[in-house]
Amino acid sequence: MAQKKRVFSIGSAHLEIIGKILDHNIQSLSNQNGAVTIGIGGAVCKLAADLTRQGMTVSLLTAIQKQSVYSSIIRTHIGELGINILAVDVEESRTPAFSAHIGASEEILSAVASLPISTAVFKPELIRQAMVDAQCAIIDSALSTEMMTRCITLATNMGIPVFIVVTSEAGAIRVQNIKANLSALFIRQQDAEYLLKKMGKASDLCLLSQHFNSALVILRDHSGLLVIEGTERTWLESEKVGGHMASQRNSMILSLIIENRVFSWMTLIDACKQSLLMFDQHKQNLPMKNSVEPTLSTLDSMATKDDMTGLFNRRTMDRHIKQAMHDPKHFSILLMDIDHFKNVNDTFGHDAGDETIKTIAEILKNELRGQDIPSRWGGEEFLCLLRNTEYRQALQVAERIRKKIEALQIPIVGKVTVSLGVAQHTSIEMPDRTIKRTDEALYLSKKNGRNKVTYRPSH
Numbered sequence: 001m002a003q004k005k006r007v008f009s010i011g012s013a014h015l016e017i018i019g020k021i022l023d024h025n026i027q028s029l030s031n032q033n034g035a036v037t038i039g040i041g042g043a044v045c046k047l048a049a050d051l052t053r054q055g056m057t058v059s060l061l062t063a064i065q066k067q068s069v070y071s072s073i074i075r076t077h078i079g080e081l082g083i084n085i086l087a088v089d090v091e092e093s094r095t096p097a098f099s100a101h102i103g104a105s106e107e108i109l110s111a112v113a114s115l116p117i118s119t120a121v122f123k124p125e126l127i128r129q130a131m132v133d134a135q136c137a138i139i140d141s142a143l144s145t146e147m148m149t150r151c152i153t154l155a156t157n158m159g160i161p162v163f164i165v166v167t168s169e170a171g172a173i174r175v176q177n178i179k180a181n182l183s184a185l186f187i188r189q190q191d192a193e194y195l196l197k198k199m200g201k202a203s204d205l206c207l208l209s210q211h212f213n214s215a216l217v218i219l220r221d222h223s224g225l226l227v228i229e230g231t232e233r234t235w236l237e238s239e240k241v242g243g244h245m246a247s248q249r250n251s252m253i254l255s256l257i258i259e260n261r262v263f264s265w266m267t268l269i270d271a272c273k274q275s276l277l278m279f280d281q282h283k284q285n286l287p288m289k290n291s292v293e294p295t296l297s298t299l300d301s302m303a304t305k306d307d308m309t310g311l312f313n314r315r316t317m318d319r320h321i322k323q324a325m326h327d328p329k330h331f332s333i334l335l336m337d338i339d340h341f342k343n344v345n346d347t348f349g350h351d352a353g354d355e356t357i358k359t360i361a362e363i364l365k366n367e368l369r370g371q372d373i374p375s376r377w378g379g380e381e382f383l384c385l386l387r388n389t390e391y392r393q394a395l396q397v398a399e400r401i402r403k404k405i406e407a408l409q410i411p412i413v414g415k416v417t418v419s420l421g422v423a424q425h426t427s428i429e430m431p432d433r434t435i436k437r438t439d440e441a442l443y444l445s446k447k448n449g450r451n452k453v454t455y456r457p458s459h
Contacts, residue, residue, distance in 0.1 A: 005057065008155075020103075020104075043140060049083060050251050058082075060086065061130050062088070063090045064087040065094075071087075090120050098113045121147065136183070140165055141166040142171060164185045166185065184214065187217075192218050206231050209230055225276065311382070314378060317383055318431075321434075324425070333383065333425065334421070336418050367401050369397075371389075373387070402452075420445060421438045441454040
């Protein structure tokens with residue numbers, strides 16, 4: 001049986017807002033024509049996504065802003081990537097985000113970070129629980145020095161190899177005082193040089209490896225790696241990758257190094273060589289987008305639609321009806337209820353009842369006109385907004401739907417019928433009054449024998 005590949009990771013997950021200038025001939029940095037992208041950022045979060053795509057089971061322990069719409073976006077996006085997210089809620093007023101202003105030549109002109117994880121506290125038992133069965137641990141330098149040290153200590157005690165990822169000058173400063181036997185510390189070249197300068201050391205990068213007592217994998221700008229183990233240094237070249245692919249390149253290469261080092265038991269040098277070779281062969285398969293647009297679409301659907309039928313839910317229909325009030329044209333409301341639906345559930349079971357509801361919802365989608373809006377009002381009730389429709393037309397629509405359902409044979413259940421009520425909105429009444437008249441009309445249809453359409457006038 002193939003060994004399951006399990007990875008523990010801890011790091012920031014936040015919105016990543018990138019504004020890029022498109023005009024190379026800029027005279028000013030204000031109000032420039034450009035492009036803005038919004039994705040989910042965090043070096044370890046992106047690394048977790050790449051490892052997941054490579055078939056590993058990855059857990060991401062992170063800090064999420066409590067009761068925030070942005071946190072909902074982040075949670076949903078990470079979940080859709082297949083990552084097991086374990087989140088600590090933090091009381092944080094700032095939006096969890098990284099925002100950067102990028103020049104036309106890809107240089108960072110300015111950047112601002114607001115990361116809740118930098119002050120988050122993770123209890124030892126939570127970290128230990130998340131590390132169970134993990135074969136390696138990946139730690140983001142966005143954590144506080146105290147939390148990084150705590151994670152390293154726990155992983156070491158559990159016999160789990162540890163990798164730290166540094167992708168900022170602030171992160172380089174935070175790891176400065178960490179003394180541990182790491183499997184490797186991944187750091188960008190500019191951050192390594194910045195750290196050497198802050199430490200008042202010579203420009204020899206080997207001094208960093210000796211300082212940390214760990215191997216260093218230095219990510220060179222847009223191409224290649226420098227691997228340092230003690231006083232030994234190895235330069236590894238690869239094809240240059242620039243532009244928007246640079247950060248994605250780093251993440252994919254690191255994920256390949258970790259996979260080769262941990263799960264194929266290669267030496268660090270061999271893992272790096274093999275990973276660069278694999279990247280050069282497959283870089284055309286780089287995920288080109290980290291957009292949250294699909295996630296926003298999913299959240300919008302969850303908030304506005306009924307899970308079972310895909311129709312709008314009651315809250316959304318209320319909003320559509322209020323909007324229709326501002327239209328000078330007539331509109332009518334149709335309310336429909338499945339007759340004797342309790343008997344369907346009692347006789348054939350709730351699964352058959354659910355299929356009946358879904359079948360009738362499909363009929364509404366097919367039979368209503370493009371201007372009409374159907375919704376699941378609750379239980380076995382459906383409410384439809386018939387725009388630009390006076391009551392005579394609404395009665396025709398309702399009768400057509402009634403006959404269509406009456407002629408239907410639903411698997412297992414057989415024939416079902418529906419009762420309908422119709423009312424036309426008047427300019428002098430509020431929407432809830434129109435809905436009440438529709439409900440009264442539905443009541444009369446049921447009272448008079450069901451499987452009928454009834455209209456309730458305003459007077």
